[in-house]
Amino acid sequence: MLHSGSGLIQITWVERAERIEVRIADQGLFRRTVPLQEAEGVHGHGIQMMMALMDEVTVREGIAERPGTVVQLVKLRETG
Numbered sequence: 001m002l003h004s005g006s007g008l009i010q011i012t013w014v015e016r017a018e019r020i021e022v023r024i025a026d027q028g029l030f031r032r033t034v035p036l037q038e039a040e041g042v043h044g045h046g047i048q049m050m051m052a053l054m055d056e057v058t059v060r061e062g063i064a065e066r067p068g069t070v071v072q073l074v075k076l077r078e079t080g
Contacts, residue, residue, distance in 0.1 A: 006026035007027070008027055009026045010024070010025045020077065021072065021073070022073040023071070023072050023073075024070070024071045025068060025070045027062070028069055029067055030059070030061035030063070054074060055074050056072070056073070057071070057072070057073055057074075058072045059071050
């Protein structure tokens with residue numbers, strides 16, 4: 001959210017018996033970067049954290065011709 005350049009961010013979620021789905025959408029552009037541990041400091045680790053914590057992560061990148069980045073996160077519920 002810090003990097004989107006968007007003034008509006010929308011977060012929605014759905015709880016289902018087997019999973020929780022979270023959708024984060026903005027009106028910004030996705031700027032693909034290569035994280036540099038030394039240069040980034042405490043920032044620039046969001047995608048890595050999402051990948052480590054969630055069961056599914058998808059990113060639809062906002063581009064100049066179609067602004068608006070959408071991140072979909074899915075966490076499966078433990079059964080048992």
